[in-house]
Amino acid sequence: MLFTTNWISTLFNNYKGVATDEIKINEIVTDSRMPSTKSLFIPIQGENFDGHDYIKEAFNNGAIAAFWNKSKEVPSFLPTEFPLFYVEDTLEALQKLAAAYRSEINPVVIGITGSNGKTTTKDLVASVMKTTYKTHATNGNFNNEIGLPLTILAMPRETEMLVLEMGMSNFGEIERLSKIALPDYAIITNIGESHIEYLGTRKGIAKAKTEIVKGMTDKGYLLIDGDEALLSELHNRNHVITCGFKAGNDVEIKNTIISHNHTEFNLADNSTFSIPLLGKHHALNATLAITLAKQLKIADHTIQQALSSLQLTSMRFEMIAGKNGVSIINDAYNASPTSMKAAIEVVKQMEGFSTKILILGDILELGEHSQTFHESVSEVIDGSISVLFTLGDQAKMISEKVNSKTEGTIVKHFTTKEELVDDLAFYLKEDTLLLFKASRGMQFEKMIEQIN
Ligand SMILES: CC(=O)N[C@H]1[C@@H](OP(=O)(O)OP(=O)(O)OC[C@H]2O[C@@H](n3ccc(=O)[nH]c3=O)[C@H](O)[C@@H]2O)O[C@H](CO)[C@@H](O)[C@@H]1O[C@H](C)C(=O)N[C@@H](C)C(=O)N[C@H](CCC(=O)N[C@@H](CCC[C@@H](N)C(=O)O)C(=O)O)C(=O)O
Numbered sequence: 476m477l478f479t480t481n482w483i484s485t486l487f488n489n490y491k492g493v494a495t496d497e498i499k500i501n502e503i504v505t506d507s508r509m510p511s512t513k514s515l516f517i518p519i520q521g522e523n524f525d526g527h528d529y530i531k532e533a534f535n536n537g538a539i540a541a542f543w544n545k546s547k548e549v550p551s552f553l554p555t556e557f558p559l560f561y562v563e564d565t566l567e568a569l570q571k572l573a574a575a576y577r578s579e580i581n582p583v584v585i586g587i588t589g590s591n592g593k594t595t596t597k598d599l600v601a602s603v604m605k606t607t608y609k610t611h612a613t614n615g616n617f618n619n620e621i622g623l624p625l626t627i628l629a630m631p632r633e634t635e636m637l638v639l640e641m642g643m644s645n646f647g648e649i650e651r652l653s654k655i656a657l658p659d660y661a662i663i664t665n666i667g668e669s670h671i672e673y674l675g676t677r678k679g680i681a682k683a684k685t686e687i688v689k690g691m692t693d694k695g696y697l698l699i700d701g702d703e704a705l706l707s708e709l710h711n712r713n714h715v716i717t718c719g720f721k722a723g724n725d726v727e728i729k730n731t732i733i734s735h736n737h738t739e740f741n742l743a744d745n746s747t748f749s750i751p752l753l754g755k756h757h758a759l760n761a762t763l764a765i766t767l768a769k770q771l772k773i774a775d776h777t778i779q780q781a782l783s784s785l786q787l788t789s790m791r792f793e794m795i796a797g798k799n800g801v802s803i804i805n806d807a808y809n810a811s812p813t814s815m816k817a818a819i820e821v822v823k824q825m826e827g828f829s830t831k832i833l834i835l836g837d838i839l840e841l842g843e844h845s846q847t848f849h850e851s852v853s854e855v856i857d858g859s860i861s862v863l864f865t866l867g868d869q870a871k872m873i874s875e876k877v878n879s880k881t882e883g884t885i886v887k888h889f890t891t892k893e894e895l896v897d898d899l900a901f902y903l904k905e906d907t908l909l910l911f912k913a914s915r916g917m918q919f920e921k922m923i924e925q926i927n
């Protein structure tokens with residue numbers, strides 16, 4: 476059970492029907508099509524549908540109470556005793572309910588934001604916290620003004636540690652999430668270029684990410700990428716810990732070694748850690764998680780054990796064994812110039828492959844900066860890359876730039892997934908490595924499904 480309708484009525488006192496302790500709510504649903512048990516249905520007015528139109532289905536699928544926009548007509552089929560809480564705005568009501576539940580349960584709350592690495596770092600933090608605390612964490616990428624409250628409202632009452640991913644694509648969004656979650660600890664993984672179309676500059680992105688402090692309690696710490704100059708004004712504030720590769724960081728990362736299936740590094744206290752992820756950027760993500768764990772008195776050997784058995788959310792540099800023995804990297808959940816370059820750098824370092832093929836797509840939401848950023852990806856593409864395939868009007872600029880500067884790499888641009896997949900068939904052999912990377916909107920995973 477989460478709470479009773481009586482508890483809800485202390486927050487939303489404009490309601491009809493019965494709101495007593497006997498009516499226990501087990502879960503929150505926003506999708507009427509999802510079967511549920513003793514759920515509270517919260518209809519959201521979205522881009523394509525209005526949840527209010529589906530309350531009958533929600534009722535038939537297990538909803539025993541609901542929020543209701545008070546400007547809308549109440550459906551006549553509902554029994555008179557069915558608790559309906561009248562609200563101005565159901566999304567705001569969802570957020571208010573989540574904030575109240577967060578305070579009622581009052582776990583230690585960790586908020587994680589940044590341009591890249593939020594989901595990975597959330598997975599790293601959650602894997603370590605689970606060794607010692609009853610931990611609840613964001614599922615997948617549920618990190619916005621709907622996903623974060625839903626994550627909080629899915630938290631079991633016995634939760635001790637709540638790990639929340641916080642995403643944004645405009646100013647004010649992280650502040651709103653932080654004021655719902657009230658994080659005791661917060662992490663800013665890095666400042667890249669994601670959603671720069673709306674933030675204008677990287678400085679704007681840093682400003683937006685720094686909003687995470689606005690809801691923080693005074694119990695814990697803010698951990699940041701200490702090498703990021705755009706976050707330097709945070710360095711001298713109380714309760715801030717800097718992690719990075721440069722000397723002078725509170726936690727300096729040294730001797731990073733990337734092998735075929737893990738990355739190893741030392742920290743300033745001479746502790747050594749190994750993670751089943753590839754790349755310097757993941758050494759930083761892991762160091763942020765490790766430093767937080769140390770703050771929460773988790774022993775190094777326990778931390779290492781957890782990192783070794785990390786369960787990473789799919790489509791983040793996910794290694795897949797393909798047909799004919801080809802090796803596929805599904806890094807197709809999303810892309811930014813920083814993450815695309817980081818992924819290519821890792822591919823270049825990977826050993827044991829005679830042929831390395833990049834399949835790159837558009838990086839979206841870059842606005843006026845799009846051409847510059849797409850062309851900049853060519854800077855990391857050298858003769859160690861055998862083939863470059865691109866798809867998408869923006870990614871074409873990567874091909875064109877590589878064509879003009881890189882000898883020995885076969886370069887081809889495509890206008891359809893089908894044509895690209897057809898050409899790829901020739902390369903599906905053992906000791907060939909394929910990297911798929913593009914923004915979410917490109918849905919590159921569909922090509923991986925087609926070749927496998
Ligand atoms: C509201 C919702 O959950 N919508 C999801 C739904 O979309 P769809 O278009 O089908 O429906 P509507 O939104 O129009 O419907 C409104 C509601 O009506 C319900 N309903 C509909 C039909 C019906 O028969 N019965 C019903 O009850 C319906 O369930 C709605 O509640 O389905 C889509 C496909 O599965 C979902 O994608 C869509 O989810 C939206 C986009 C959403 O915001 N979901 C959150 C839970 C979430 O966290 N999603 C994350 C991605 C978050 C993200 O993009 N983060 C960014 C940073 C933040 C940017 C922020 N400004 C933003 O714009 O989000 C990032 O970079 O990480 C996820 O899905 O992974």
Ligand SMILES: Nc1ncnc2c1ncn2[C@@H]1O[C@H](COP(=O)(O)OP(=O)(O)OP(=O)(O)O)[C@@H](O)[C@H]1O
Nearest residue numbers: 590591592593594595665756792806809813814817
């Ligand atoms: N610090 C980093 N710098 C550059 N790339 C990174 C970093 N951390 C993760 N990545 C890469 O960025 C991609 C997305 O990782 P992840 O999903 O963890 O980030 P995210 O912030 O949740 O992304 P999104 O906002 O797109 O959901 C993956 O390819 C991952 O390898």
Ligand SMILES: C[C@@H](N)C(=O)N[C@H](C)C(=O)O
Nearest residue numbers: 809839840914915916917
């Ligand atoms: C995951 C989503 N918020 C996102 O970043 N989308 C990218 C920019 C896309 O539309 O592909």
